[in-house]
Amino acid sequence: MNVPPKNVNETNREYAFRVISANIISLDIEPGSMIGEQEIATMLGLSRTPVHEAFLELSKSKIVDILPQKGCRVSMIDSDLIREARFLRITVETALVEDACELAKEEDLRELEDNLELQEFYLSKDADKLLALDNEFHKLIYSICNKMQCYYMVSLMSMHFDRVRSLSLHSVKDLKIVSDHRAILNAIKKKDPAAARAAFQKHMARFELDWSIICNEYKQYISDGST
Amino acid sequence: MNVPPKNVNETNREYAFRVISANIISLDIEPGSMIGEQEIATMLGLSRTPVHEAFLELSKSKIVDILPQKGCRVSMIDSDLIREARFLRITVETALVEDACELAKEEDLRELEDNLELQEFYLSKDADKLLALDNEFHKLIYSICNKMQCYYMVSLMSMHFDRVRSLSLHSVKDLKIVSDHRAILNAIKKKDPAAARAAFQKHMARFELDWSIICNEYKQYISDGST
């Protein structure tokens, strides 16, 4: 497990949540593995309490399953939950990119442009950096539409999807993500909601296609019930 | 504050969350009021720990604001957060009713029908019962589409909206909610996604119209920043 240092102005609970989340998404903690509160607490140099609270929050999105008096299991990759996460993201963000066409100010467009240029720079250079920029791009759209609380809720569920997305970034060669983002931003700049919607849906549709590849390559992490 | 008995197979934390949530939504705990962990814990006959954990979860949806080392404040009615909650519900559930047209089985339709007949029975008789049936109706649609995790996430944010919705049920006389539901169910039965979408959006649009009434009648609960 990867244990970065604690940020300033971060409570122990937030620190625990941040570190555990990151390790689950990056697969440094393997799907299906058992993790104990005491074990994590020791690694992070904390008591059980803040770790317990972090586990509680993670269990809300079913990214971990707390088995009372038994332990805490990191959920297997579950296609039903991924489907829900994808559904939520596609549904919400499709509506957002349409709204963004009229809400985006000059400054917002500049921020999106800056982000996208960095994406183009890091393409085929640094996959992790690209993933972070991708997340930031989507987050900016929530911000433009004043929907940051929705962002938080969608993010929580999206962890199921993010675990797979990071696999997909490493396993699928021909990445069209950046050019997709370019198409979305162009549509927003032209204030064309229909084009923005179409570009966004095309973008998100790629992750549907990747599922079979992921399924083959990482079958040891896929839960039995998944179809 | 209203303190119902603890259910069996319910942890103290879940009990605390259930009771506090209900009292916030029903306005038995007034928007803007300070509530202490110890105070609630004593009322519920618990220690601070499970109450603290319940507050944490409530703070995730910003229905309460935890001010470290100071206290916990029940959020004022905030039109921005209501807007977000409405946006999320409308966006997600509009997509769901379309999907429900092809996913709903005979048994699902029967459940919706039973619920709706109860709504018609209780109309203008028992507003609280009607509200509960309304919630159940919407929940059934998530269930039909296999999106219960989304339901949980949307519900959490929806608390902002629910507080206002209960006001609206008591203050607005001419309730069209039940006939709206009838129209939605008919569209699902006919497997007509376009009609279902239209009926649902008409349904949710009513709460936009109610805002001015609510604003006038309950201005002491509305936060300053709200427009």
Added chain:
DNA sequence: TATTCAAAACTTGTATACTAGTCAAAAATA
């Protein structure tokens, strides 16, 4: 009287101790 400042009385955050439930392996029994 008005102002300053310290201490007391609060708050939540966190650590620790204890409770109760689960499981597995060892021990007792047939």
Added chain:
DNA sequence: TATTTTTGACTAGTATACAAGTTTTGAATA
């Protein structure tokens, strides 16, 4: 040997104790 029982070593859930920060209070001072 096979089966049941017991016991001990784990777990998370909860209560309690303490730490650290904020606000209030009230006495001392100008």
